[in-house]
Amino acid sequence: MFSTYKPVLIIASIVIMTATACKDKNGSADTELKDVALTTTEKIKEPAADYKYGTVDTTAPAPAPIDETNSPKQTPPQNIDWDKKIIKEATLVVEAKSQKVFSDFVHDQVKRSGGYVSQEEQNKSEYKIENITTIKVPVDQFDNLVKSLTSIKDENIVTQKVTSQDVTGEVIDTRARTEAKRQIRLRYLDLLKQAKNMEDILKVQQEIDNIQEEIEAGAGRVGYLTHAAAYSTVQLTFYEILNPSAADNKAPGFGTRILNALGNGMDWLGELLVVLLTLWPLWLLAAGLIWGFRKWRKTRPAPTPKTAP
Numbered sequence: 001m002f003s004t005y006k007p008v009l010i011i012a013s014i015v016i017m018t019a020t021a022c023k024d025k026n027g028s029a030d031t032e033l034k035d036v037a038l039t040t041t042e043k044i045k046e047p048a049a050d051y052k053y054g055t056v057d058t059t060a061p062a063p064a065p066i067d068e069t070n071s072p073k074q075t076p077p078q079n080i081d082w083d084k085k086i087i088k089e090a091t092l093v094v095e096a097k098s099q100k101v102f103s104d105f106v107h108d109q110v111k112r113s114g115g116y117v118s119q120e121e122q123n124k125s126e127y128k129i130e131n132i133t134t135i136k137v138p139v140d141q142f143d144n145l146v147k148s149l150t151s152i153k154d155e156n157i158v159t160q161k162v163t164s165q166d167v168t169g170e171v172i173d174t175r176a177r178t179e180a181k182r183q184i185r186l187r188y189l190d191l192l193k194q195a196k197n198m199e200d201i202l203k204v205q206q207e208i209d210n211i212q213e214e215i216e217a218g219a220g221r222v223g224y225l226t227h228a229a230a231y232s233t234v235q236l237t238f239y240e241i242l243n244p245s246a247a248d249n250k251a252p253g254f255g256t257r258i259l260n261a262l263g264n265g266m267d268w269l270g271e272l273l274v275v276l277l278t279l280w281p282l283w284l285l286a287a288g289l290i291w292g293f294r295k296w297r298k299t300r301p302a303p304t305p306k307t308a309p
Contacts, residue, residue: 085168085229088139090146092236093159099129099240102155106133106236109148113141115231126246130239142232149236167225174225178218185211 096102110117115137123130137145150157188208195201276283 083168084166085171085225086139087165087167087225087228088142088232089163090142090232090234091159091161092146092149092157092234092238094149094236094238095156095158096238096240097154099131099238102238102240103131105152106135106149106238109145110135110137113137113145115141115145126243128239128241130237133236133238135234135236136231137234139230139232142234145234149234155238167229171222171225174218174222178215178222181211181215181218185215 094102107117115135117133118136119132119134121132123132135145146160146162150160185208188204188211192201192204192208195204
């Protein structure tokens with residue numbers, strides 16, 4: 001009986017041994033995989049902080065908070081004056097107690113302000129002595145000079161007028177037009193080089209001359225406005241009363257007007273006599289002609305009367 005089941009037992013034993021060997025092999029394989037995983041995990045280090053690629057270094061200290069109270073405040077943009085051209089003028093009429101003292105004061109103030117006197121005229125009559133002065137002063141000293149000339153307590157300010165004119169737009173426009181004409185002039189110069197006959201040369205040269213005149217006129221206008229804006233003008237008239245009773249605007253009386261009329265008539269008669277005496281050659285010639293004509297009439301024979309048939 002044992003011999004009958006012997007092959008079966010041998011086959012069963014082989015199967016059991018094969019299964020056991022496979023199980024042991026799988027277990028050792030799992031153990032080796034776990035060991036390799038642990039070893040690999042230990043060898044992998046945490047990457048260093050690299051903000052370039054978005055990795056955050058958790059070991060670095062946190063940044064300090066920003067103190068907004070100590071941070072500088074941004075100032076709002078200001079409206080900058082882009083080279084404005086403003087012509088300022090003042091008209092002043094001052095009655096001074098002493099013309100000499102006030103004249104010295106004016107020249108001193110003009111010198112202090114960096115300006116100059118461009119024109120000065122003095123008139124004197126029995127009634128008053130008067131100075132008419134034109135002053136040029138830098139625009140940044142214009143207000144100070146006007147204030148100094150009108151702030152004297154002892155002087156009487158008769159007239160005070162201040163005007164200003166903004167010519168910035170005119171200056172910019174004139175400069176642009178002048179530059180455009182310069183470019184046109186360059187084109188005409190190129191055409192002048194390409195001209196082949198005398199007629200074309202004369203026509204192009206005439207256009208160049210006209211454009212050059214316009215360029216010079218524009219440049220002169222810009223220069224005038226620039227100087228007028230850089231140096232303001234003060235028209236100052238000051239005078240001293242010498243004799244109040246001899247006012248220039250006092251109307252003369254009736255007797256004075258009669259005497260003046262007689263004097264004017266005598267003056268006119270004298271001028272007429274001078275003119276008549278100046279023409280004495282003409283009078284002498286006229287007298288000679290009259291004498292000769294009368295003599296000729298006396299010597300001429302009388303005409304004979306005609307007899308009737």
